[in-house]
Amino acid sequence: MSSPRQVTLLGSTGSIGRQAIAVAEQNPDRLRITGLAAGGGDVARLAEQALALGVRTVAVARATAAQDLQLAFYAAASKRGWAKGEYSLPEILAGPRAAEELAARPADVVLNGITGSIGLRPTLSALRAGRTVALANKESLIAGGSLVTEAAAPGQLVPVDSEHSALAQCLRGGARDEVARLVLTASGGPFRGRTAEQLADVTVEQALAHPTWDMGPVVTINSATLVNKGLELIEAHLLFGVPYADIDVVVHPQSIVHSMVTFSDGATIAQASPPDMRLPIALALAWPDRLPVVQPALDWSAASSWEFAPLDEVAFPAVRLARLAGETGGVAPALYNAANEEAVAAFVAGRLSFRGIVDLVARTLDDAPDLGAPGCVEDVLAAEKWAREHARAVIGQGI
Known part of the structure; x- marks a missing residue:
């Protein structure tokens, strides 16, 4: 051995x-x-x-x-x-x-x-x-x-993300030139089904109560705004080289199907398992092999229902915004992420509303100068510094 x-x-x-x-x-x-x-x-x-x-x-x-x-x-x-x-x-x-x-x-x-x-x-x-x-x-x-x-x-x-681990597993089912679409699944977070108006008075405690996953506070709030799914959209493009136009996001509240790949012949392959991060962690550590002891599999003897629904981009504009940042390229995704980190910190501190998080990210992207493509880490850090300072200034004005 x-x-x-x-x-x-x-x-x-x-x-x-x-x-x-x-x-x-x-x-x-x-x-x-x-x-x-x-x-x-x-x-x-x-x-x-x-x-x-x-x-x-x-x-x-x-x-x-x-x-x-x-x-x-x-x-x-x-x-x-x-x-x-x-x-x-x-x-x-x-x-x-x-x-x-x-x-x-x-x-x-x-x-x-x-x-x-x-x-x-x-x-x-x-x-x-x-x-x-x-x-x-x-x-x-x-x-x-x-x-x-x-x-x-x-x-x-x-x-290691469960969605991208799922995509990597599904992509084993066909050649690269046979891939038609990547489909990222989203739980929808704790506010799935709410309208934009119903999100106006969301509290920090409500945003931290994720229905499926046990995660850190920043990731949990990102899941509530669906910024997390926006980041995952950009990540999927960078990891697998699939154009943004060929990557979809679909709401799947049960978090059993972690993502899917549709191939050119019309076949869709999905990866399904109970929502437990140990599986994608184990697979990443042992890749391309699987470990023998990780987590229980799905129990197919028990009845269950899986739901899939389109994303409401009016109530949750973070994914559309991330797609725009990704297609813009250069440091735009870094600006998106940095502005969001500042916005989440302000929300947790009670200085910004829940809906204000994505509004602030959008305003930061709108106001950003053309910073070009990063040539080194310092370029990324400079772009992030601009985004953070801009976000703090807007928060200080009381967005």
Whole structure:
């Protein structure tokens, strides 16, 4: 039997990271996590993860958290009843570029589960070092665009999002020139079926109550506005090279069919499984193979109904806006993402209405100067900086 695939896990204390650890622990003969990176907001959990997994290296983005992490290691070891000297501490990398450095270290797969476009540099670092990148950090691909796609060799980027994992599986059913359409499914979020007027008074608590998935706050609110689906539309285009005109979004509240591919002969192949992120995570880590122990399959002996409905683009204009940004190209998708991150933060802080989130993204795209295609990471960061400053100024005016 071959040795386990070595995995570097970026964003280990978040939802994706914790589920990736569970998958690796279920399959110790196939996967071994050797490096962890996190922001530094939960050093106790990070220390516990590192000691339990026996990793070589831990990276923490907040430089001031390095000392706290060292103390957390001692506390976690003491809780386990280990006397001093009975265990070795992992190497600690600290600072804003720590994850980027770790991503280039030896490993078979780098799972990027960082939230936000701060994941761009680690994605590029891992690709340039020749690592397979299991990409849960869609924002780095969307913001980086051609920087990422040109840095990636064929097959080097493997999607973790359930929709793109589903598309990758369905695409095995035919040749590239046989693909007619990609169909992304959307749960519709907690406000499916509401009109634009009924979304006017949505609260933060309501937006955080997703009916199907257990995700972090930013992703959950993005799912409520359907910005998440807009980002996934751009991601699908960049990952699979299918024109925007040939990518559809359909509402499927049960979240059982994760996406579909329609082929030129009229056949549609769908990937169906219970809504559980462990499956796409496991598949990305073991790609192109499947792991034997991940999650229960659908129970076909129980009656069930699946619904599909067109997206209401009047109540939820985020997908149409993302399509426009994607077709504009250059840094427009980065502007879309950065403005949305600012808008979500303002909504959570009570300074912006729910409907104001997408309104602010639209205004940012409308007001943007022609910034051209990004030639380097600094160009992306400059575009994002403009979008964030513009968004904050508009919020300050009371949009």
